[in-house]
Amino acid sequence: MLATVKALFRPAAHSEEHEDPAEHLLLDARPRGEMNDMVMDSMHATSWKFWTVTMFLILTVLVCLVTAWGYMIAEGLGVAGVNQPEYWGIFLVNTVFWIGISHAGTFVSALLRVLKAEFRRPFTRAAELMTTFGLIQAGLSIFMHLGRVWLVYWMVPYPNERGLWPDFHSPLMWDFLAISTYLLASTMYLFLPLIPDLAMARDHSTGWRKIFYRILSMGFRGSESEWTHLKTAMNIFAFAILPVMFSVHTIVAWDFAMAIRPGWSSTIFGPYFVVGALHSGLAAVTMVLFIISRTMKNMKYFIRPEHFDGLGKLMLMITMTWGYFFFNDYIVEWYGGDTIARTLQKFLETGPLAWMFFLMLICNFAIPILTLWNKKLRRTPWVMFVIGLIINIGMWLERYIIIPGSLSINRMPFTWRIYFPRVEVFLTIGTFALFLLLYMLASRLIPLVPVWEVQEGQLAHSLSKFGKTRVATKAEIE
């Protein structure tokens, strides 16, 4: 099993690099039983605060999502602010936003797994959960947006007496297939690495929880053959889900890019949206990690500054890529000088949405690029939380500018109008509340930290003594 052992970093030559190796989670090993207990403990610990917040979220979901949506279905979409020519409003903004959030889970988990980045180990699960719950919000948002949501099953290609199929020419149809594929694949990808942890939870719990875990862990006992099969399956999924992830957001971008509208028909929208999705998604992972490390018991052991540091570096890279794509998208239209495209750009820069446009640039580019280069800031969790929040605000604004913003200007100047949301505001709050609620409930039902992955990492990493210095070493597990 332990094939090669190599030194991870040389003993400190610079005085400032003289850090304690035990700061790293993988070098700060604890006994297996203790760690299992820590994770189980974090799942069981609930305070009055937890239940207050849960009740508040349930109320918010009931009022803002269930009631408001029911009212909208009963009355018609007219109770929302969507209008001619802004046929697509905040619902689609939220859809793209939540799909973006859901991207980070897979990105962090699958890509870092494929690349064997070790710092991923403690938070892959937290990120994957975001994928699944984020996609649920995206799906809900797109349903809200439909004029006759009760007929949504007509988009499913099922045999029927009318002999009608959906139109596979339509980007919405691609979207529908892509999102449902992604939801299915990401749920399975969430579930596979969960099995050993569920089995661990099964062995450590009693009562209804034991039954719950026994069913979910599907009789996993941890034998050699089970591990081999599981590892193979996870490996296949990690590689297979990456192209799915990239294609999903590209197809979401095509909803806009395939249309003949100024501001939308851009050939760069595919990768631009993928990068945007990763931008908001990574920021959201940072926010979630901060919240769970602060509110859940024992989580400070698992989530450490080094993890924020690693995510911060990724975020810096994505910030630069996002800036590059934004510039590329902007400059081509600007230089092209097409009348209607220039009118739209002028409208966005100087019109009533100008504050949004510049706030987006500040949030998405200026602030991250000015702060994330700094190691000290990257290693301060609350700073990373604030930066994550800022990036997410910026990315939401970006989608707002692209969808209702661009829709304000079209080739028929007689119809130009500004969009103001109405009941959409409540439904937006409702989706956020539902996301938080699902996440909170899940955090008490499934182990948020993949214990076996952390343990595997700790097994591979060790401190060896060479002479008088301690050197971190890593064994390659295969």
Add this chain to the structure above:
Amino acid sequence: MTSSIFQTSAEVEGKWGMLIDQDLCMGCQACVTACAMENNLSFVGEADAGYGRGMAWIRTERFWNGTYPNISTGYQPMLCQQCGHAPCEPVCPVFASVHSESEQTNVQVYNRCIGTRYCANNCPYQVREFNWLDFPRPVPLNNQFNPDVTVRRRGVMEKCTFCIQRIRRVEDLAHSENRDVLDGEVQPACAQACPASAIVFGRIDDPNSQVSRLAHNNRGYIMLEELGTLPRVTYLKGGSGHAGNS
């Protein structure tokens, strides 16, 4: 049910077409009213119409030419151009927005529409109307329905049909009398109501029809021709030097 997405412009020949003379249009909105009556358009009401949800399958766009005091008014009646290569058609996920092979128009299947509103976004002419709400009809408008036209409920898209119910009626009549449809026999409500006869309707595949002959004019142009949507409506440019618009 084939979409025109893979067809080139040469393959798509128009059948019915319209000609609108902007010199003759004086912006009286008779076409708008006649269309609403003929096609059972919802009575949106003042509040929602002010919010921007007034439903009209044909609208008269008013433009100011020049600057004050040397100013003149231009009107442009805008309706579905019944594109031969319509951007609204391929984007519908459920085939609610389809091309009529027999009449060469774009038709909307109200009962199939699930309200994604993609077609309206993709329409460069912005002529599709969405039923945002179920608008009640005030008395006495509740007694005024055209039995030949479906009423639409909330959540579906609708648009100009070139008064397909009138086209069908005339075609049926001609068929039963064993003759061809005469030029000018089909009149959509807007053309019928226009007091200045600014709207002319007929067969554009017949070079001798009135609409084809009038279209051969150096004032003629096609809206957003550069997009390659092959509209079936030809406009005759108005403006100074011509009657009615000075």
